[in-house]
Ligand SMILES: Nc1ncnc2c1ncn2[C@@H]1O[C@H](COP(=O)(O)OP(=O)(O)OP(=O)(O)O)[C@@H](O)[C@H]1O
């Protein structure tokens with residue numbers, strides 16, 4: 001781990017560590033990138049085709065990254081406003097007013113005057129949310145800014161129609177650039193680049209599954225990858241192939257970030273309400289990540305206290321089927337924790353990435369249950385009997401024979417083509433234990449030698465050894 005290449009920066013969060021720093025690193029969306037460049041070129045030549053560009057597309061496909069990469073590639077300063085900025089129309093006006101003349105802002109939002117007249121990219125990220133707030137009055141201000149701006153402006157939205165419904169004026173002022181959902185193959189490429197830089201081994205079926213499940217959301221795929229990267233390869237397969245992994249909403253990580261990092265507890269609550277996940281599942285994620293995110297011991301303890309209160313309501317839902325309590329439970333695990341965590345205490349930033357250990361354990365017991373099912377059915381078939389008889393009356397004997405007699409276990413494993421999980425059950429050990437591996441190796445060895453052996457020679461050898469052979473063996 002210490003020797004790993006930490007990439008181009010030291011972000012713990014892989015989505016940040018591997019954020020494209022120029023447009024050629026944006027995966028997929030070649031045509032959108034081309035359009036963006038040609039729009040930017042027209043600005044660089046001081047003859048903009050359109051003052052603004054509207055980047056449209058679903059979450060996690062590189063819209064914000066493309067805007068940042070563009071500014072970086074053209075050496076432009078950037079002023080960014082997003083929905084979490086508590087600024088109103090007049091402050092938008094002020095920012096754009098300043099930015100669109102020849103001044104700029106530092107990363108901390110500090111005003112920096114510059115007489116050099118260089119271009120500054122003004123980015124309104126999540127502009128549809130910006131307009132969604134009725135009290136904001138931002139729509140008009142932005143249309144106005146775009147009209148009078150001497151600087152390039154990019155609006156980023158998920159929903160073009162929502163934007164133009166509220167600010168129809170932008171249609172004529174800006175070039176609309178659609179970013180498309182990357183294919184599973186393109187997502188897979190993004191993941192492969194990361195694992196080669198991180199120098200980690202991930203089974204290829206796991207990568208393919210993560211890519212497929214992301215449905216083109218590269219951010220979600222990277223988050224999934226990071227959340228399982230600490231597991232052993234066999235655990236990774238179990239977690240990703242099993243467990244209804246598909247059912248884990250990609251926004252899970254963002255909601256965790258709101259809960260742990262947002263300064264506004266009500267935002268955490270809203271984020272959890274929007275998430276398509278029940279509190280009894282989501283609590284596992286919060287539980288797993290509290291100690292990984294909150295540094296301060298007292299805040300950590302308060303967070304666990306909140307979570308335990310939240311869990312009491314979950315327990316009541318379970319006992320009384322009174323689903324109304326889900327609301328209380330959700331509020332305690334979102335707002336409650338945001339109150340004791342969000343922005344108040346030191347956090348280990350960018351570490352909200354851990355897949356709940358409990359779910360991994362469940363997955364492991366699920367694979368054990370599956371192994372038991374297949375073992376029972378193989379033995380029932382072999383003995384022409386029912387599953388119940390196989391389970392109750394035959395398997396206990398077979399188990400004690402396998403434990404006391406390795407040769408028997410090897411023969412049985414070959415005969416029934418037993419898998420490691422099934423052998424582990426018979427021997428009462430873990431499926432990755434040495435005993436299971438030894439038996440698997442012996443079955444492979446025996447397989448090879450029996451196929452190499454000539455049948456006649458085999459028979460003769462056994463006669464020489466003086467063994468008595470039954471009629472059926474000839
Ligand atoms: N096309 C891409 N190429 C390479 N990396 C990408 C791409 N899209 C997303 N990523 C990765 O996902 C992270 C998030 O992407 P980004 O913030 O650009 O998404 P977005 O489209 O702005 O999503 P949202 O609509 O949720 O704001 C990036 O930091 C990067 O690591």
Ligand SMILES: [Mg+2]
Pocket residue numbers: 063064065125126156
């Ligand atoms: Mg974005």
